[in-house]
Amino acid sequence: MIIKRKPEDLANYLEDTSNIKGEASLLYLPKDKGEVSASIEQCCRKKIPFTVSSGRTGTTGGCVPGGGAIISLENLNKIIDIDKERQLIRLEAGITLEELNKEINKFNLALRASPTESLAFIGGAISTCASGVRGFGYGSIRRYIEELEVILTTGELITIRRGDIFSQSKGFDFEYKSRRFKFNIPSYQMPKVKSQAGYFIKPNMDLIDLFIGSEGTLGVITSCVLNLQKIPFRLFDGLLFFSNESDALIFVDKIKALQRERLLFAASLEFFDKNSLDMLRQQYSFVPNFEAAVYFEQEAEDQKSYNSLINKWQVLMEESGADIDKSIFADTSRQREIIFEFRHKLPQMINEFLRQNKQTKAATDISIPENNFSKMHAFYNECAQKAKIRYVNFGHIGESHLHFNFLPQNDSQAHRARGYIADFCKRAVALGGTVSAEHGIGKIKKPYLKIMYTESQIEQMAGVKKYFDPPCLLGLDNIFKKEILFNLG
Ligand SMILES: Cc1cc2nc3c(=O)[nH]c(=O)nc-3n(C[C@H](O)[C@H](O)[C@H](O)COP(=O)(O)OP(=O)(O)OC[C@H]3O[C@@H](n4cnc5c(N)ncnc54)[C@H](O)[C@@H]3O)c2cc1C
Numbered sequence: 391m392i393i394k395r396k397p398e399d400l401a402n403y404l405e406d407t408s409n410i411k412g413e414a415s416l417l418y419l420p421k422d423k424g425e426v427s428a429s430i431e432q433c434c435r436k437k438i439p440f441t442v443s444s445g446r447t448g449t450t451g452g453c454v455p456g457g458g459a460i461i462s463l464e465n466l467n468k469i470i471d472i473d474k475e476r477q478l479i480r481l482e483a484g485i486t487l488e489e490l491n492k493e494i495n496k497f498n499l500a501l502r503a504s505p506t507e508s509l510a511f512i513g514g515a516i517s518t519c520a521s522g523v524r525g526f527g528y529g530s531i532r533r534y535i536e537e538l539e540v541i542l543t544t545g546e547l548i549t550i551r552r553g554d555i556f557s558q559s560k561g562f563d564f565e566y567k568s569r570r571f572k573f574n575i576p577s578y579q580m581p582k583v584k585s586q587a588g589y590f591i592k593p594n595m596d597l598i599d600l601f602i603g604s605e606g607t608l609g610v611i612t613s614c615v616l617n618l619q620k621i622p623f624r625l626f627d628g629l630l631f632f633s634n635e636s637d638a639l640i641f642v643d644k645i646k647a648l649q650r651e652r653l654l655f656a657a658s659l660e661f662f663d664k665n666s667l668d669m670l671r672q673q674y675s676f677v678p679n680f681e682a683a684v685y686f687e688q689e690a691e692d693q694k695s696y697n698s699l700i701n702k703w704q705v706l707m708e709e710s711g712a713d714i715d716k717s718i719f720a721d722t723s724r725q726r727e728i729i730f731e732f733r734h735k736l737p738q739m740i741n742e743f744l745r746q747n748k749q750t751k752a753a754t755d756i757s758i759p760e761n762n763f764s765k766m767h768a769f770y771n772e773c774a775q776k777a778k779i780r781y782v783n784f785g786h787i788g789e790s791h792l793h794f795n796f797l798p799q800n801d802s803q804a805h806r807a808r809g810y811i812a813d814f815c816k817r818a819v820a821l822g823g824t825v826s827a828e829h830g831i832g833k834i835k836k837p838y839l840k841i842m843y844t845e846s847q848i849e850q851m852a853g854v855k856k857y858f859d860p861p862c863l864l865g866l867d868n869i870f871k872k873e874i875l876f877n878l879g
Pocket residue numbers: 406407441442443444445446447448449451452453463483505506507509510511512513514515516517518519520521522523605606607609610611612734737738741828829832865868
């Protein structure tokens with residue numbers, strides 16, 4: 391197995407897009423699950439803490455090591471089997487979403503949920519339960535995961551199939567390969583919005599759902615089976631520019647209502663505030679000097695529905711108050727690519743801005759029950775006015791989930807920005823929302839998890855982690871402080 395120790399070989403593995411910096415003295419590059427097992431076994435024998443690293447596109451420092459070793463899964467990059475009839479794929483965890491889609495598109499199949507940045511690995515996307523631009527239509531990656539293969543620090547390799555093992559009243563109690571697994575699950579109730587804050591818990595839950603989104607703390611995912619979708623017959627996108635933000639918000643409400651009544655199937659529904667548009671205009675000259683924009687992507691299953699949907703959206707767009715001349719309607723693949731890239735460019739520009747200003751991420755990942763979204767939105771605007779720090783607010787408005795990003799230019803602004811982010815999280819929880827809808831808690835959002843759950847509920851999470859990782863070596867300081875584990879006794 392390849393093992394590296396030189397600082398220059400490890401340098402690229404010490405950060406993700408949160409911009410926090412880590413440290414490590416050892417890098418394992420296993421080529422298959424046997425070598426993953428061997429690297430875990432070595433770490434456990436020598437009591438070296440270790441962190442799993444995938445695409446390192448995470449925004450919360452989850453893969454950033456706090457000392458010890460890194461196990462990078464980049465060489466576990468094989469597709470094991472594609473069942474075209476049943477639309478299932480079995481693949482290793484180190485494949486990027488880009489490679490995955492390239493391979494399956496050949497068979498007219500796709501992972502339509504398209505969770506997140508295409509350079510993320512499938513194992514990373516599962517571990518953060520990512521959801522992306524198509525969350526409005528497709529939800530998070532959770533829905534599409536049928537099976538996981540996981541290696542624990544006990545040396546056990548477990549295969550978890552959806553539908554096989556469920557919790558009973560207070561926890562799980564099952565036999566697997568002649569070992570009895572019995573442990574309690576935390577007592578909290580998750581908010582009724584998409585949430586990736588701490589372990590996924592619900593009554594009579596499937597074991598696979600505990601591991602999805604567990605942020606590299608319970609075991610190392612080495613392969614998975616995913617459910618795929620047929621590529622729709624035809625797609626079209628719109629990018630609508632509004633001279634008035636409230637018109638954009640009314641338009642969004644209307645689309646959501648139509649989607650609820652199943653009169654539309656928009657895969658994406660995204661929002662950009664004025665500051666986002668100002669930032670994007672530096673790279674895209676077609677962006678007008680307007681107050682807001684809404685992006686949508688619509689799927690059609692045949693020519694008839696395509697024609698009728700085009701007509702429907704044209705009427706909606708004309709009634710919306712958007713500037714029709716400046717707005718963009720894309721129905722060729724090239725035009726659609728440009729708009730999709732445009733959508734994705736903003737988080738990249740934010741990350742670049744933070745790097746240049748030597749700052750770490752100060753952003754929300756808050757999702758709110760729909761009926762309280764306008765209150766949260768008003769609170770964002772109120773605080774932004776007070777803060778007087780550059781910011782952008784954009785994202786998955788279809789799921790009432792915006793990313794408010796401060797763009798601090800010095801440490802003092804960054805410090806104040808973090809105070810406001812905490813205020814946003816408190817207000818979100820008071821309104822029934824979550825402090826993290828898709829990026830996870832990682833290392834940098836632990837203080838916000840405490841706003842959502844009590845100390846004892848966080849200890850219960852740590853108890854689950856300790857059950858699966860008794861030596862407490864894996865993914866330390868993700869989700870909760872490592873000291874909590876050691877104090878559990
Ligand atoms: C431009 C940009 C846009 C983004 N947009 C979105 C978005 O729309 N939606 C969204 O959800 N996220 C988004 N993200 C965040 C990021 O892409 C996701 O969090 C992604 O799922 C991380 O995957 P990764 O492979 O990069 O994982 P990493 O960052 O390498 O790791 C993430 C966490 O998972 C753990 N982990 C990784 N692989 C495994 C494994 N095989 N077994 C066990 N644990 C593992 C790590 O230890 C770490 O805790 C965006 C990021 C960027 C840079």
